[in-house]
Amino acid sequence: MTLRLLFYFLIFFGIACENSQQKEEIILAEVNDAVLTLQDAKSNISASEFNEDSIAAYNSYKNRWIERQLILEETKRLKLLDSPDVQRKVDRAKEEMLLISFQEAILSKLESDIIISDQEVRNYYQTNKDKFILDERYVRFRHLIAATLSDAENARRDLMRGISWENVARQYSLQSDLVISNASRFWPESSALKEFDTLNRYLRLIGVSEISLIENINDQYHFVQLLESKAVGEHPDLDWLLDQIENWLILEKKRIAYNTYVKNLYLAAEANNEIHTYNVLPNNTNTELVSDTLNSNQ
Numbered sequence: 001m002t003l004r005l006l007f008y009f010l011i012f013f014g015i016a017c018e019n020s021q022q023k024e025e026i027i028l029a030e031v032n033d034a035v036l037t038l039q040d041a042k043s044n045i046s047a048s049e050f051n052e053d054s055i056a057a058y059n060s061y062k063n064r065w066i067e068r069q070l071i072l073e074e075t076k077r078l079k080l081l082d083s084p085d086v087q088r089k090v091d092r093a094k095e096e097m098l099l100i101s102f103q104e105a106i107l108s109k110l111e112s113d114i115i116i117s118d119q120e121v122r123n124y125y126q127t128n129k130d131k132f133i134l135d136e137r138y139v140r141f142r143h144l145i146a147a148t149l150s151d152a153e154n155a156r157r158d159l160m161r162g163i164s165w166e167n168v169a170r171q172y173s174l175q176s177d178l179v180i181s182n183a184s185r186f187w188p189e190s191s192a193l194k195e196f197d198t199l200n201r202y203l204r205l206i207g208v209s210e211i212s213l214i215e216n217i218n219d220q221y222h223f224v225q226l227l228e229s230k231a232v233g234e235h236p237d238l239d240w241l242l243d244q245i246e247n248w249l250i251l252e253k254k255r256i257a258y259n260t261y262v263k264n265l266y267l268a269a270e271a272n273n274e275i276h277t278y279n280v281l282p283n284n285t286n287t288e289l290v291s292d293t294l295n296s297n298q
Helices: 002-023 038-043 047-052 054-077 084-111 118-127 149-160 165-172 176-182 197-205 238-271 287-296
Strands: 027-031 034-037 138-146 215-217 220-230
Touching: 027 038, 027 054, 034 038, 034 054, 038 054, 047 054, 084 238, 118 238, 138 149, 138 165, 138 176, 138 197, 149 165, 149 220, 165 176, 197 215, 197 220
Parallel strands: none
Antiparallel strands: 027 034, 138 220, 215 220
16 A cells, blocks of 8 residues: 555656646746747857856847847838738748758758768779879877976987887876877878977978977977878878768768759659740740750759
8 A cells, every 4th residue: 555655656746847847947038929938048059159158148149039029029010021022032031941941851861871881982082082182291290298307308218219109108298198199190281289389390390200309388398209291292191081082972972862852853743744834935045045954954
């Protein structure tokens, strides 16, 4: 009996909590029948603006929302929708929104069926290799950030003795995971450590395998070692481009699939005799050209 009562109590408590949550929706503002809730406001505020100052973001959006509702109310008073010109614009805007929503829905549906293999990416790269040319020098380098001059000197000495970069970075460098990861990729020379002008200049001047002098920057001790460079006009490694090429191929397959979908709509409508075209152009128009144009659009 006690267990049964407890069971009914839990059910009642759960329903009460659910109803309470639904009723406790926080309202930020009302303009006549229009209501702005806290959740509606938050869903329309960008993450960056909200994270910077959530209170200011809510107030700013609330004020914009109130102004928008007042303007919409005024359009009703002015009976703007009764204007044929305004109604045409509204209808056109609805059509454009429907077309955009249709395209998004079809592309979303097609996306799950699009698969790009590594071989497709490699074939595309080889076929279009001449299009992938470096327009500036690229460099791969090591950047050590030490808390003390002694650590920087020891790290520099160990690298010159042939101790692995990973071991040196983990023993002496701040942000060791980051500097180890960054040393595995190429960077455009213009943006390589651009926040440190002195280090960027070293990367432009030192030769491969050379290590720069140690520099004290904001009470931290830095040096760089150049590992590789690629000159202007060289081809980038395929690994740099894998994600970019894959995205291009996905977009291209989406474009083809979408156009095929629309073409099939046209063919189906044509087969059902739903499309009728009329030649109402002036007599001095090039009839053959017009015919070709109309046919090409079918």
